[in-house]
Amino acid sequence: MIRIENAHKRYRWRKVLDGVTFSAEKGQITCLVGMNGAGKSTLLKAIMGLTPLSKGTIRIDGVGSKRELYEKISFIPDHAAMPGGFRLEEGLRFMADYYKSWNESRAQELMTFFRLNPRDRLGNLSKGTAAKYALVLGLAADTEFVLMDEPFSGIDVFSREMIGDVFSSRLIEDRGVLVTTHEIDEVEHLLDRAVLLKDGKVARDIDCEQVRDEQGKSVLDVMREVYRA
């Protein structure tokens, strides 16, 4: 489980995170919801050690940050994070070089599934194609957790469908997923939990299915309550 406690972060005089506490469980898909600038990306980056927190702790399976954690968690940012001059196969080779948890055959399958040409150069790809490639890089490793930052932003409809398929496949099944997105409607049916951020704090932390069954509300409904109030 990924547990974040009392996270604070200040960014250019603005308090982005003001005491955020929640957890993401293995085997569940948790979604971080919030308006623009609510700190969703910041939280994901903080978990990965890509930005420091002013205060607060992050524990993964009870352990604080450690170098080997990168074998356990994958982070898929909203870009492919490889040099533009790299061919796609060079990027895969890079991952294979440094990650013991890299699964080469799964990477090949994902490349085929997304119809990516390994000889293409990353810089020449469209945004949608690059996003798919980013998913390959993030999902091919045998990690326990996957963090995804805006996986659907700026992607065409068909690519979105493909990405959505990945979510419901065996690929994600046993892992813990923490995703941020604006396209709630695309993933609502897949979510297990939703954490709503407002003013730097957790406004609601809900079990999606429970809310749907007991209150008849969708996540979107809850969002309206929280953000329009």
Added chain:
Amino acid sequence: MSHYFKLLAMEVRRFRYLLAGMMLYSLVVECVAVAIDIHNYANRYGVKEGTREPGVLPQPYSFADVIGNTQRGFALGIFIPVAALVAYVLVIWYRDWSGRHPFAFRQLMIPGGRIPLYFAKLTAIFLFVFSMLAWQLVAMAILKLEYAMVTPEWLEGPSRFTDAMYASEIFKLLLPLHFSQFLINYGMGFLGVLLMFAGILLERSYRIRGIVLAALYLALNITLLVLAWMTNELSFYPSETVAVCLTIFGLEVAGAIWLSLMLITRKISA
């Protein structure tokens, strides 16, 4: 450890065409400068038989003399690679934050920590610098051959290799004849690179505040060095001043490395 070597190999490979280009450029410029200089000198004394005053033998024009007279040519051939290398001290970091897919994210998430990343970039810079130096030595050998081929027989004169190196103002700085001088020059360069790296990491961790901090940090280090050097004015013997300077130097190196590692592992923001 293996991550360090892999990262180093990658950094070197990313720069290989530029490095090769600089080496080629340097050699070509120096060859042209030497050829032009020999031709000018020979013309002054009449290359074509008959235009020369009979019985007047010109002074022999040795390879060392040629080097002494082509200062500007060499400066041109070396200055641009030097500027490129200095720029690359910055670019080697900032290129990974640029573009649509900042590679820095990936580099900072490599299991095994970011310390190998830092040392890989550091070592890469030094490898580039020393290879360019080594290449200059090779170039001198090539230029000597060129001299032997281009210079008319009646103009050739012997000279020592050390005289040729000593004749060049640039080499007096970049490839001094005394190894202790070399250590001092490149020790200071090493410190300079370390300070620049620390400054870059300060900027990447604290953005604008980081730039201010970097400037202050640089000023502090320079001041300490100057103070150490100024103990010469007090009742310190030269050997003691040197000891003080070396100590301060060592502390600054250690400080810069420690600061950089601390920033890259804990404070950096991708």
Added chain:
Amino acid sequence: MAELNADHPQNIRVTRWERFRYAWVGALALLSVVALGVYYGYASDERLPSFHLETVEGDSSIGSEIRLDGSYGGRKGNRSMQVDAEGTRYTDANRVGRLFILPFSKTYTASTEALIKAHREFMRGKEYGTFEQNEDKLIYAELVHKEGRAILKLSVLNKKTEKSENYSWQAGSWKQREQVYIADMQIEGELAHLLIIRSTATLSNESIAPQLFDYVFELSAGKLVDTREIRLPVQAGYDVSVANRGTNADSVHAVIFTSRVKGTSTAAGGASSQPAASTEAPIIEYKPFIYNYRDGSVKSLDLAIPDNMTHTNYYVDGDKLYGVTVDGNPVSWRGESFNIVETDLLTQAQTAAYTLNASDYGGEEILAPRFKDGKFYFIVSGAQAKESIGRASTKVVVVEAGTGKAVYEGQVAYEGPSNEAASELSQTVLLNLELRS
């Protein structure tokens, strides 16, 4: 959607890639190590020649005190070097570090070096003043300018206990136009004498008589016991200089030369008049005096001094005064011969006179006279070394001051194959002689 097969372990494929990924790193590292290694391990060594001062005749312990300074011209650009009985030291190597140039550019005189070696802590920071020593004590005196006053600082080192004491006192004024300096220092038993001269620069033809003081300091008690003003019985409007002391022996005399341009005099008001401008160089008149440190008496010295005294240096040694006149260039003190005259200060009679010719020692020029312990040291250049016709070398000769008899002859020898010796020696220019201690 195709079934995605998960959970295959990573395949390790050794591709061409693996073998070549380190190609560039390896190549660059190899190039750097080999080229720089060969350069600094072998090629950059200038292989500068070694020389040393070898004794041809006489006492070799005299030779061990001598250091010759000069340069070697066998490379593009000269290399400064120092040669002594033990070998050669090239001093350009010390100009290490353009960034650190100052600490290394302190080149000490041979005597200062020797003192630093013997008394490192005491010598710290003492670079600008005067030293004097006898068997038990080493004293250092420096005049410091402070707010219009002259402060004399004296440091006394007990050589046996290596303990030192510092003293200071005001030695009169030091105003803007004034020049104050230590002209002489002498240890007389338990007393130290410091001869201070204060002269005022004349701007508007006003010439004020220089002031001379003898500060008498008792070393064991650590206090100033007497301040004597030395009045010279000469008309105002003169300059003053003091003969060199070149010996450690106790000596109670200082010889003071007053000089004035011939034809000038001071009117009662103090302004001096100049003779009409002439195209000839002005002739300078000298009147020497003997000052006795023990009793403070001033006596006129009857001495025949050549006009202008530019070609002559005087040295005091005990009760004797030596005048050395060069037949040649007085600026660089080199010529064909030195004429030496010895005068007894007690009787004021000339007791010896002789000439040292460069040709007597087989050389072309005689230069760099130094005086120490009753001996004259000098360089003879272009000398044919004994037993080896056709090899020009630099020679050092030491003679007894009173007689001119040589007690030491040394020559600069090349350490290496004898067929190279002539050309290597001809590239050396050694024009300065320094004595340790």
